Amino acid sequence: MIKAILIFNNHGKPRLIRFYQYFAEDMQQQIIRETFHLVSKRDDNVCNFLEGGSLIGGSDYKLIYRHYATLYFVFCVDSSESELGILDLIQVFVETLDKCFENVCELDLIFHMDKVHYILQEVVMGGMVLETNMNEIVAQVELQNRMEKSEVSDQ
Amino acid sequence: MSDVVEKTLTALPALFDSQTGAAKITNRLRQLIKSITELTSKHEEENLIKQELSAMKEQVSSPNTTMKQMREIMVRAMYCEMLGYDASFTYIHAIKLAQQGGVLEKREEENLIKQELSAMKEQVSSPNTTMKQMREIMVRAMYCEMLGYDASFTYIHAIKLAQQGGVLEKRVGTFTPHFHSSPYITSITHAQEIIRRKAVLALYKFYLIAPNQVQHIHAKFRKALCDKDPGVMTSSLHIYLQLIRESPDSYKDLTGSFVTILKQVVGGKLPLDFNYHSVPAPWLQIQLLRILSLLGKEDQSTSELMYEVLDESLRRAEMNHNITYAILYECVKAVYTIHPKAELLEKAARCIGNFVLSPKINLKYLGLKALTYVVQHDAKLALQHQMTIIECLDHSDFTIKRETLELLFRITNAQNVTVIVEKMLDFLRSCNDEHTIIHLVGKVAELAEKFAPDNSWFIQTMNDVFSIGGDLLQQDVPNNFLRLLAEGSESKEEDDQLRLYAVDSYLTVLKGHTSHLPQCFLQVMSWVLGEYAHLQESVDQREVIRLLTQLLDQRSVSSETRVWILSALTKISEGQTDLILDLAESLSSSQDTVLRQQAQELRHLSQESQLHEWALPRGAPWDGIEVDSSLSFLDGFVSEALAAGAAPYKPPHQRQEELCEDRALNLEPYGFSLPVSLSSCSITDRQSPTLLSVSSGLSGNSTELSQKAGCLILEGVKRVWGKDGYLPQKKRSTPPVDEPSAAVQPPGQQEAAERIEPRPDPLTQNQDKQQLASSLFVGLGVGSAMSLLGKSEAPPPRFRKKPHPHESSSSSSSGTSERSSDSSSRSSRNTTNSFLYGSLLEKEPATSISAFDHTPKSTTANGLAQNKDTKEDRRANTSQILGGDMVIVRPSTIQDKHPPSVSSDLTALLPADLKDLPHSDVISLTSDPSLSLSSCRLFRDEALLLVIFISNCTETVIKDVAVQLTCEELKTVSLRGNVVDCLEARSTSVCHYALLMDDPHTNVSFTGTVSYQTQPGHTNTLPFSGTLSTADFIRPLVVTTEEYGKLWLSLSHDVKQNLKLLTDAGDPLRTTLNSLKDALQLHVVDIIGSEGIVACRLLSGAPCLLHCRVNGTALAMWLRSPHPALPDCILYHCQRALAHH
DSSP states (O other): OEEEEEEEETTOOEEEEEESSOOOHHHHHHHHHHHHHHHHTSOTTSOSEEEOOOTTTTTSOEEEEEEETTEEEEEEEOTTSOHHHHHHHHHHHHHHHHHHHTSOOHHHHHHTHHHHHHHHHHHEETTEEOOOOHHHHHHHHHHHHHHHHHHHHHO | OOHHHHHHHTTHHHHHHHOSGGGGSOHHHHHHHHHHHHOOSHHHHHHHHHHHHHHHHHHHHSTTOOHHHHHHHHHHHHHHHHTTOOOTHHHHHHHHHHHHSOHHHHHHHHHHHHHHHHHHHHHHHOTTOOHHHHHHHHHHHHHHHHTTOOOTTHHHHHHHHHHHSOHHHHHHHHHHHHHHHHHHHHHTTOSSHHHHHHHHHHHHHHHHHOGGGGGGGHHHHHHHHTOSSHHHHHHHHHHHHHHHHHOGGGGGGGHHHHHHHHHHHHTTOSOGGGEETTEEOHHHHHHHHHHHHHHHBTOHHHHHHHHHHHHHHHHHOOSSSHHHHHHHHHHHHHHHHBSOOHHHHHHHHHHHHHHHHOSSHHHHHHHHHHHHHHTTTOTHHHHHTHHHHHHHHTOSOHHHHHHHHHHHHHTOOTTTHHHHHHHHHHHHHHOOOHHHHHHHHHHHHHHHHHHOOSHHHHHHHHHHHHHHHGGGSOTHHHHHHHHHHHHOOSOHHHHHHHHHHHHHHHHHHHHSOOTTSOHHHHHHHHHHHHHHGGGOTTSOHHHHHHHHHHHHHOTTSOHHHHHHHHHHHHHHOTTOHHHHHHHHHHHTTOSOHHHHHHHHHHHHHHHOHHHHHHHSOTTOOGGGOOOOTTOGGGHHHHHHHHHTTOOOOOOHHHHHHHHHHHTSOOOSSOOOHHHHHHHHHHHHTTSOTTHHHHHHHHHHHHHHHHHHHTSOOOTTSOOOEETTEEOOOOOOOOOOOOSOTTTSOOHHHHHHHHHHTTOOOTTOOOHHHHHHHHHHSTTOSHHHHHHHTTSSOOOOOSSOOOOOTTGGGSOHHHHHHHHHHHHTTSOSSOHHHHHHHHHHHHHOHHHHHHHHTTSTTOOSHHHHHHHHHHHHHHHHHHHHHHHHHHHHHSOOOHHHHSOSOSOGGGGGGSOGGGTTSOBOOOEEEEEOSSEEEEEEEEEOSSOEEEEEEEEEOSSSOEEEEEEEEEOSSEEEEEEESOEEEEEOTTOEEEEEEEEEESSOOSEEEEEEEEEEEEETTEEEEEEEEEEEEGGGGEEEOOOOHHHHHHHHHHOOEEEEEEEEOOOSSSSHHHHHHHHHHHHHOOEEEEEETTEEEEEEEETTSOEEEEEEEEETTEEEEEEEESSSSHHHHHHHHHHHHHHHO
């Protein structure tokens, strides 16, 4: 199960956080800080997995991350997830964002936080992978956007 | 602040204008983000957000706020939450909004509602939440439910609420669960596949939170699995993976379906939509492979079904993309998990090669992981990749290094241990991650103990372990080490040599710079020096004393360590009165009371050499020390304290439970604990009210420790249980390996080393690496590969401990500390203890001597005799205690109170379907002139049936008889016949309750009332009560010896205790076990020699395994269970059964 999804920039500023397990606000911030601390000191040419922390759920806990330009995408998962599978899921997620925002950059994530959340909801639900097909995800998001628009015009 | 953001901010306005979607971004949010980026300090940010939040609070509660504004507020609230500020006040508004609004609002609110749910989750589990709040939460949860969010976690609380609450709570409580699952169950048949898919996932969450509540929808899961849409089927696999993980046996029938699905997927039968980088549905494949490996584990016939499809998967996955490797990795794991097939294993091994040799670092990592998994089955595989492994050892990536060491740990044997341990220590020295250090240091210690080639290496390695691991070390590492030194092996000479090495090396360490040494290392050193410094004759004892005293003066030394040092000094102080008196003088004004007390004792002992010799005899054998874990010598003190009004002792877990219960309001004015316990104590006199509770206290500690260590502590217990279950007792010749065996390699291993040579990686023709390789992988050849599997013979551990008679009375890890504190008679750990004891010593010396008695260490003749007497006395006492204590302190059970007086022909009235069940005697509960009640217990496998017979004793008809039974600790699953409209004269009606016990309690009392009408309009009530014991809920667990072995290893909570052995018959063990079996419905699995294994379970729930060993005149009982309280309960009943015998 995916326990948390964190996106922060090279300076450790959170850009999107989503926890699938309850943590109090200060604990959430601590997790973000420590995760950033762990991930940021790793070179780009080392592997994308980190083990051995005990922040979430004891020893059965792994960080799988990818670094894109100014952003880190970090998935905190337990042992029931496949490492490479999650790695490609991050890729799918980012590619979907790219499709929806046309050349996604950090600013899109800042100012369209709500939208990013919607997209994420179509990919992961309650810590479980819901959909991995990019076209399918984009179609769902667009469908909802259309509904939204029709409602706005009704008003 | 981020520079990137700052720079781009200047271009912001243009950006917004150009984007169509930007219209949705509210001005306020834009302002907020902008002003946050302009701020320079965290403090300013905090102020700003606080302002923002209070403004929002005002807005949301104002009635003039429009829907659109509301939405903006929600987005801003989400932003604040992300920055770590509490915006929970918006949650409830979010729900409201979502309820009235359209799609747009709903989506906006969805995020916040999820947070609301998690906040509620916390609230409901908090014990401080009042009933009223609870009710409100339930209503809120229902709101969320209505909107289609998953609030299933509230179910269980709703049910609880319904049980305890008033009418209103009951209505809300029972409503929620039903309300809850229905929308999902209906939407599972929804036309749109995406909705079906989400509904399946929601049901899965449901299942995770309240598995019992969704029993009825298992059929729906199957329906989802057979859904025509592959997406829905994929979602349902989440559920099946979980279900199969819990009980693989109940889903074996689905193997065929899973195999077919996988075959279709691999064969490309799915629509192209499901392809990812032209691989058909990779995530689906991964899930399926995991499910198959779970199903095929240790099951040949099931495994055979899947060989073909696994082969196909291995063959198909050949494209060079990450995701194919993900599938391959799962495939390899599956092949090695299921019942082995040579052909597949070979292919899988080749795949591992692809991983390990890959230039991609992620694949290399997975390769190492796969190897680590696989070497447990086939150690030779590591040989093929030795050069890569060595390269990985020097890799710059921390994660890779760590994984490599993990792999090396698995292939360690007596020949390569020095090299591997050296590598590990090198890594540790450069590592600064706390978790890794703790994890790895424990492994080094384990390896050192198991395979050490010689004494000096062992001591040196342990020195490194202590100085690197420092105070992060698990407590059992130093404990085990000291135990090893103290108990020694069979040969005395060798032990002394080891001890001598230790003394020498510690003296060298202490002569150097000591301020940087960790406390734990100092403690170990001072203990060893105290015990064994006298062995080294070439060193002046005064020098040792000087070194130790020096330590005492150092500021960095903690007060606990000082206690250890002082104990050591006490032991070696003999004959050095001048030095000691100075020391004692200087410490007698210390702030620390324990130190002061020790200094006093030190002075006394150094002045009276006879007393010193008697209390601390030098070089006395360790076996003689008997730890009185029941602390019965304190009984007098305890009963005094109780008489003076102290609260009786409770074991930790019980305290915890009561703490939780106590949080609710206590409406009873006062408990009546005092007078009751007082009288019981005065009657029982020297008996120990703490006897039972102390044992559970100890066990509590040991569980904690063993959990911390994460591994089994099996030292000193004969290794009867191997990886594959019970190891039949082989006659092993087990002298410790004297010669460092690395020097002389057996021919087989030499061959292996040679075989390695012609296989070097052409790129790395490095002589050093070659050498390293041959030293690392030595002993992994054909001959010894098997030994790694633990199948033929385990490598004999270097340091074999003597079987220890008191093993089971105290947990192994706490054993040493107990013993060491005992031996010095100065408890270094338990301050209170030494305190109690100390005051005894000072007040009346006579008692102090008798208090010494429990450690029959004295060598003087009269001391010994005296010891024996008291010991026997005590034993006699103990058995009395067992008998007496039960009757007085514990609430008596039904049989005790009411001897079977009712004629058993009542059982003839039992319903036909219950007649054949084993049942207890019928006993009378209560009676009044018109009704008499009696009860009988029927033992069904999954429940206890409490049958209540209601007999009409009058000649008239009694009407409207209704039985009401309450018992807080038990769960009533069904009841029948509790309301009778009309009970004829002289007739009997039967009503029965099926009761479940979820949490074991030693005894459970139930109360109830019967209401009836003899004349219309005139209702009588007759109260009754009774007690049930855990014994009623224990059922035999029928397992084979092998299953037992596997189960044993998987259980975490254990308790050890010595019990009385019934010695009146020829075979004491068999007699005792049989009598236990009769009393408690246990299942005796096997009896081998002086050991017996017994299994039982709590109804159809948690198992409890008992391991019994005859130990002199006692039965050492070791219990394990997944449930923390169950072993204590069973132990209690065992003690009781034996005492009654």
